[in-house]
Amino acid sequence: MNTESSRHSSSHAAELLTTPNVALPVDKELVLKVIPMPADCNANGDIFGGWVMAQVDLAGAVVPARYVNGRMATVAVNQFIFKQPVRVGDILSFFADVTRIGNTSVTVQVEVYAERFHSQKKYVKVTEASLTYVAIDDAGRPRKIQSKVEKTQEMM
Numbered sequence: 001m002n003t004e005s006s007r008h009s010s011s012h013a014a015e016l017l018t019t020p021n022v023a024l025p026v027d028k029e030l031v032l033k034v035i036p037m038p039a040d041c042n043a044n045g046d047i048f049g050g051w052v053m054a055q056v057d058l059a060g061a062v063v064p065a066r067y068v069n070g071r072m073a074t075v076a077v078n079q080f081i082f083k084q085p086v087r088v089g090d091i092l093s094f095f096a097d098v099t100r101i102g103n104t105s106v107t108v109q110v111e112v113y114a115e116r117f118h119s120q121k122k123y124v125k126v127t128e129a130s131l132t133y134v135a136i137d138d139a140g141r142p143r144k145i146q147s148k149v150e151k152t153q154e155m156m
C-alpha cells in the first residue's frame with residue numbers, strides 16, 4: 001500500500017469510528033436519492049454547494065407539484081444551511097414536507113442526509129433548507145392553487 005492509499009484508508013477507519021448516526025425523519029417524505037460524482041466537486045475536493053442547491057431545488061419541487069398541478073417556479077430560497085460537507089460517493093437522501101400553503105405558493109422544508117462512503121446505514125444530516133414554489137399560468141403569472149382542505153380530502 002502506498003503512502004497516499006494508507007492515509008486514505010486510515011482516514012476512512014477514523015471516520016467509521018466518529019460518524020454520528022442520526023435518525024431519519026418520520027414526518028417527511030423521501031423525495032430523492034442521489035450519489036454525487038467527482039465531476040460535482042469544488043476546489044477543496046468536497047461537493048460543490050451549487051450542485052447540492054440544485055438537487056435540493058429539484059427535491060423540494062416534488063411535493064408542491066401535487067398541489068400546483070401544472071407549471072411552477074421557485075420564487076425563494078428562504079433558508080439554506082450546509083451543516084456538513086458532502087463527499088463523492090455519499091448516498092444522499094432528501095426528505096421534504098410542506099410548511100405553508102398559500103393562495104399561489106407552497107413552502108417546503110427539505111432535509112438532506114448522507115450515508116458516507118464505507119459507512120452505509122449511518123446517517124449524517126448535511127443540509128437543511130426552506131424553499132417556496134409558485135404556481136404560474138401560461139404567461140408566467142402567479143396562479144391560484146387548490147386549497148389545503150380540497151387537497152387533504154383528495155389525498156385521504
Ligand SMILES: CC(C)(COP(=O)(O)OP(=O)(O)OC[C@H]1O[C@@H](n2cnc3c(N)ncnc32)[C@H](O)[C@@H]1OP(=O)(O)O)[C@@H](O)C(=O)NCCC(=O)NCCS
Nearest residue numbers: 073074075076101102103104105106132134136140141142
Ligand atoms: C414566481 C413569480 C411569477 C412570482 O411573481 P410575483 O409578482 O413575485 O408574485 P406575488 O408577489 O404575487 O407572490 C406570489 C406568491 O409568492 C410568494 N412570494 C413572493 N416573493 C416571495 C419571497 N421573497 N419569499 C417567499 N415567498 C414569496 C408570495 O407570498 C405569494 O404567495 P401566496 O399567494 O401563496 O401568498 C415571479 O417572481 C418570477 O417569475 N420569478 C422568477 C422565477 C424563476 O425564474 N425561478 C427560478 C427558476 S424555476
